[in-house]
Amino acid sequence: MMDMPTPNAAILSKRDRVIARLAAELPTEALISDEAERRAYECDALTAYRCLPMAVVLPDSTEQVAAIMKICHAEGVPVVPRGSGTSLAGGALPTEDSVILGVARLRDVLDVSYADRVIRVQSGITNLAVTGEVEGDGFFYAPDPSSQLACAIAGNIAMNSGGAHCLKYGVTTNNLLGVTLVTMAGEVIELGGAHLDAAGYDLLGLICGSEGQLGVVTEATLRILPKPEGARPVLMGFDSNEVAGACVSDIIKAGVLPVAIEFMDRPCIRATEDFAKAGYPDCEALLIVEVEGSDAEIDEQLGLIKQIARRHNPVELRESQSDEESKKIWLGRKSAFGAMGQIADYMCLDGTIPVSSLPYVLKRIGEMSDEFGLGVANVFHAGDGNMHPLILYDANKPGDLELCEAFGAEILKLCVEVGGCLTGEHGVGIEKRDLMNVQFAPDDLDAQMAVKDVFDPDWLLNPAKVFPLEASATRRAA
Amino acid sequence: MRPASETELSEIVRAASGPLRIRGGGTRSLGAPSVGTVLETGGLAGISLYEPGALTLVAASGTPLAEVKAALAAENQRLPFEPMDMRALLGTEGEPTIGGMVAANASGPRRVIVGACRDSLIGVRFVDGQGRVVKNGGRVMKNVTGYDLVKLMAGSWGTLGVLSECSFKLLPVPETHATLVSDVMTPEAAVRVMSAALGTPYEVNAAARDISGRVCLRIEGFAEQITYRKTALAEALGGDWEVLDGAKSTAFWRDIRDVTAFAGQSGDVWRVSVKPSDAPALVAKISAPVQMDWGGGLIWALVPEGTDLRAQLGPIAGHATRVRGGGADIPVFQPEPAPIAALAQGLRTKFDPRGMLNPGLMG
Numbered sequence: 001m002m003d004m005p006t007p008n009a010a011i012l013s014k015r016d017r018v019i020a021r022l023a024a025e026l027p028t029e030a031l032i033s034d035e036a037e038r039r040a041y042e043c044d045a046l047t048a049y050r051c052l053p054m055a056v057v058l059p060d061s062t063e064q065v066a067a068i069m070k071i072c073h074a075e076g077v078p079v080v081p082r083g084s085g086t087s088l089a090g091g092a093l094p095t096e097d098s099v100i101l102g103v104a105r106l107r108d109v110l111d112v113s114y115a116d117r118v119i120r121v122q123s124g125i126t127n128l129a130v131t132g133e134v135e136g137d138g139f140f141y142a143p144d145p146s147s148q149l150a151c152a153i154a155g156n157i158a159m160n161s162g163g164a165h166c167l168k169y170g171v172t173t174n175n176l177l178g179v180t181l182v183t184m185a186g187e188v189i190e191l192g193g194a195h196l197d198a199a200g201y202d203l204l205g206l207i208c209g210s211e212g213q214l215g216v217v218t219e220a221t222l223r224i225l226p227k228p229e230g231a232r233p234v235l236m237g238f239d240s241n242e243v244a245g246a247c248v249s250d251i252i253k254a255g256v257l258p259v260a261i262e263f264m265d266r267p268c269i270r271a272t273e274d275f276a277k278a279g280y281p282d283c284e285a286l287l288i289v290e291v292e293g294s295d296a297e298i299d300e301q302l303g304l305i306k307q308i309a310r311r312h313n314p315v316e317l318r319e320s321q322s323d324e325e326s327k328k329i330w331l332g333r334k335s336a337f338g339a340m341g342q343i344a345d346y347m348c349l350d351g352t353i354p355v356s357s358l359p360y361v362l363k364r365i366g367e368m369s370d371e372f373g374l375g376v377a378n379v380f381h382a383g384d385g386n387m388h389p390l391i392l393y394d395a396n397k398p399g400d401l402e403l404c405e406a407f408g409a410e411i412l413k414l415c416v417e418v419g420g421c422l423t424g425e426h427g428v429g430i431e432k433r434d435l436m437n438v439q440f441a442p443d444d445l446d447a448q449m450a451v452k453d454v455f456d457p458d459w460l461l462n463p464a465k466v467f468p469l470e471a472s473a474t475r476r477a478a
Numbered sequence: 479m480r481p482a483s484e485t486e487l488s489e490i491v492r493a494a495s496g497p498l499r500i501r502g503g504g505t506r507s508l509g510a511p512s513v514g515t516v517l518e519t520g521g522l523a524g525i526s527l528y529e530p531g532a533l534t535l536v537a538a539s540g541t542p543l544a545e546v547k548a549a550l551a552a553e554n555q556r557l558p559f560e561p562m563d564m565r566a567l568l569g570t571e572g573e574p575t576i577g578g579m580v581a582a583n584a585s586g587p588r589r590v591i592v593g594a595c596r597d598s599l600i601g602v603r604f605v606d607g608q609g610r611v612v613k614n615g616g617r618v619m620k621n622v623t624g625y626d627l628v629k630l631m632a633g634s635w636g637t638l639g640v641l642s643e644c645s646f647k648l649l650p651v652p653e654t655h656a657t658l659v660s661d662v663m664t665p666e667a668a669v670r671v672m673s674a675a676l677g678t679p680y681e682v683n684a685a686a687r688d689i690s691g692r693v694c695l696r697i698e699g700f701a702e703q704i705t706y707r708k709t710a711l712a713e714a715l716g717g718d719w720e721v722l723d724g725a726k727s728t729a730f731w732r733d734i735r736d737v738t739a740f741a742g743q744s745g746d747v748w749r750v751s752v753k754p755s756d757a758p759a760l761v762a763k764i765s766a767p768v769q770m771d772w773g774g775g776l777i778w779a780l781v782p783e784g785t786d787l788r789a790q791l792g793p794i795a796g797h798a799t800r801v802r803g804g805g806a807d808i809p810v811f812q813p814e815p816a817p818i819a820a821l822a823q824g825l826r827t828k829f830d831p832r833g834m835l836n837p838g839l840m841g
Contacts (some may be wrong), residue, residue: 162620196775201822255653301701445624466625
C-alpha cells in the first residue's frame with residue numbers, strides 16, 4: 001500500500017474557519033461539509049485507497065473556482081481537483097487536510113464552430129457528451145477512453161487520456177487547442193485558443209497530463225473532426241502471441257494505418273466469451289483491426305490487411321459483414337473489463353512498450369503470473385504498444401492486494417526495461433508514484449518538479465501524487 | 479564549440495562562463511542573439527534506433543534532417559508534420575538538423591490534420607542551463623508518465639536546454655496523392671471553401687490559398703481511394719477544380735511549405751497564427767502579398783521593411799511572429815500577457831538559472 005503524508009494538524013484545526021470562508025463565497029449547493037455527503041468523494045476508481053476530505057466544493061463558474069483557490073491559497077489548504085472520479089490511478093484521491101474541487105457542475109457547451117472545427121466547453125462535461133453535441137452535424141471528438149460515458153474532459157486533460165483510436169487520431173494533448181486555467185493563487189489564465197499553435201512556450205502541452213498539479217482547468221477548446229464515411233473491423237485469431245505480435249508489426253509496416261488494433265489473449269478471450277457471447281474463436285491471441293473510409297476504400301484496405309494476416313496462418317479471419325456484426329465484434333472487446341470483474345477483483349495496469357517487444361513481454365508476464373500465483377489477462381491497444389494487463393486477486397483474502405501490487409510493480413519495471421514506460425494513458429496518480437524512480441533519474445524528476453515549483457510554489461495542488469514522497473519531501477515542507 | 483557526445487555537451491554547458499548561442503544547422507536563425515559563444519550540435523549525430531514496425535525513430539539532435547528523411551523514405555515512412563525548410567525564405571545555408579527542427583517546432587501544411595512537430599515528438603534528452611542531462615518521454619507513442627517536458631522543449635528555441643536526442647512517431651507514406659486547384663478566390667471565399675473541404679470525410683490534409691489567390695487542397699491515400707475522393711470532394715464543394723498529380727502536386731506543396739513565393743523578395747516576412755474564420759478580416763488589413771495555409775489558420779505576409787504588422791493587425795486571438803527582417807524595437811515573438819510571461823520567465827529561470835542559453839531570444 002502506498003504511504004500518504006501525515007495530515008497537517010494546523011490545517012485540520014482550522015477546518016471550521018476554512019469552511020466558513022468558502023461558505024461566504026459560494027452558493028449553499030456548491031459546498032459540502034456534511035460527513036455522509038463527503039463520503040462520496042473519498043475515492044475514485046482506484047477504490048482500494050480511500051480518505052475523507054475536509055470539504056468538497058462544486059463551483060459552477062470560473063469566478064467561483066478562482067474565489068475558492070484564493071481562499072485555499074491564503075489558508076495554505078491543499079486542493080484536489082476532481083473530474084468525474086473515474087481515475088484508475090488514484091488521481092482524485094483526497095488527503096484528510098484537503099478540499100476536493102469537483103468540476104461536475106461546469107457542464108456547458110460554450111461555442112461550436114464547424115468552420116474552425118473546434119468546440120469550446122466547460123471542463124466538467126463528459127467526453128461522450130462532446131461528441132454528442134456535434135455528431136448530428138457529422139463531427140466527433142476523437143479521444144475515446146473506455147470510461148467516456150462518465151469521464152470528464154477536465155480529467156481527460158489532467159491525465160492526457162487516450163483510447164482505442166489514438167493510433168490514427170492521437171491522444172488528448174493532440175486534440176486540445178486551448179484552456180482556461182485557474183492557478184493555485186486564484187489567477188485566471190487563458191492558454192492557446194481556437195488557433196492551432198499557442199505563442200511562446202508550449203504551456204498548454206505542459207498542462208495536459210500534469211494530473212491537476214499545475215492548475216484547475218475550467219474551460220477547454222477542443223478540436224473536432226468530420227466523421228469518416230464508415231468503419232469496419234476484421235477479427236483475427238492466432239495460435240500464439242508471438243504470431244499475433246508479428247502480424248501487428250507487418251500491418252503497420254505495410255503502409256495501412258488502421259484506426260485501431262486491439263489485442264486480447266486467451267484468458268481474456270475466454271472470460272469475455274462467457275460474459276458477452278461475442279462469438280470469439282477459441283485461440284491463444286485475437287486481434288481486432290478496424291479501418292475507416294467509404295465501402296470501397298474499406299474493402300481495399302481490409303483486403304490488404306487480410307492478405308498480411310493470411311501469411312501468419314490465422315486460425316480465424318472474419319471480416320464484419322454488417323453493422324450488427326461490427327457491433328458484436330466490438331462488444332467483446334468493450335466488455336472485457338466487465339467480464340474480468342465477474343471472475344475476480346482485478347488491478348488494471350497500462351504500461352506501454354515498443355511494439356517489437358510484445359511477444360517477449362507477454363511471455364515474461366505469463367512466467368511472473370506463475371511465480372506470484374495470480375492470474376493475468378491481457379487486453380490492449382496493440383498498435384501503439386499500450387498494454388492493459390489485468391491482474392486478478394481476491395480483495396477479501398488478506399495479503400492478496402499487496403501481492404497483486406508487487407506483481408504489478410514487476411510488470412511495470414519490465415515495461416521500462418524494454419524501453420517503454422509506466423503508464424500510457426491512466427496517469428501516475430498515487431498508484432505508480434513510487435515507481436517513478438524506475439523510469440527517471442533524480443535529475444529527470446527534478447526538472448519536472450521545477451515546473452510545479454513555478455506554477456504552484458507551495459505545492460498545494462493535488463498533493464502526494466506523481467512524484468515519490470521522498471523526492472518531493474523538501475519541496476512540500478518548504 | 480562542437481561537442482561530440484552528450485557528456486561533452488553537458489561539460490561544456492556546466493563550465494561555460496558566458497552566454498551560449500545554440501546552433502543546429504543554422505538555417506532557422508530568426509532573431510538569433512548576436513552575443514555569446516556558438517555551441518554547435520552537429521557533433522551529436524546519427525540515428526540510434528529506427529523500428530519501421532513500431533513507427534518510431536530516435537536520432538541525436540545534430541543529425542541532418544536529410545539523413546533522417548532518407549532513412550524513412552527507404553521504408554516508405556515519413557515525419558508526419560512536413561517540416562518547413564527555411565533556407566530559401568531566410569537566405570540561410572547549411573543543413574537543417576533534427577534538433578533545430580524541434581527547437582523551432584517546424585511544421586508544414588499537413589499540420590492542419592496530423593498536428594505539429596510537437597505532436598509527433600515522443601521523447602527528448604537535453605542538457606539544461608546548469609549542464610544537467612534530463613530525459614523526458616521516451617520511444618513509445620502513448621506515455622503519460624510524469625509531466626510532458628517533451629512538448630515544452632518543442633518550440634522553445636534552445637532557451638530551456640540544449641537538445642541532445644529526439645524521438646518521433648512516424649507515419650507510412652500513402653501510395654499516392656493529388657491536389658485540387660481552384661480559380662482565384664477572395665480570402666472570404668477561400669476560407670469558406672477550405673473550411674468546407676476540411677469538414678468533409680475525405681481526409682483533406684492540406685488546404686492553402688497561394689499568393690495568386692488560388693485555393694489548393696491535397697488528398698493522400700491508395701490509388702483507387704484518390705480517384706474516388708478527388709471526384710467526391712470536387713462534387714461536394716462545387717465549382718471547377720484542376721487536378722495536379724505526382725511531381726506537380728509534390729512541388730506545389732513544397733513551395734507552400736517553404737513559402738518560396740517570398741524567397742529572394744525584398745521586405746519583412748511575418749507569420750500569423752489565427753482562427754481560420756478570423757483570417758479574412760485580418761488579411762483585409764494587410765495591403766501586401768499574403769499566403770494562407772492550414773485552412774486559413776496560418777497567414778504568411780510579405781510587408782515593407784520595418785513594418786510592425788502586429789500593430790497594424792491590432793489585438794488578435796492568436797499570435798504574430800516576425801520571421802524575417804530587422805529592427806530591434808519590434809519583438810520577433812508575440813509579447814505575452816503578464817501572467818503567462820511570468821510563468822514563462824519562471825520556467826526559464828528554473829531551467830537556466832544563469833541565463834546562459836540563447837539569452838535575448840523569446841522575450
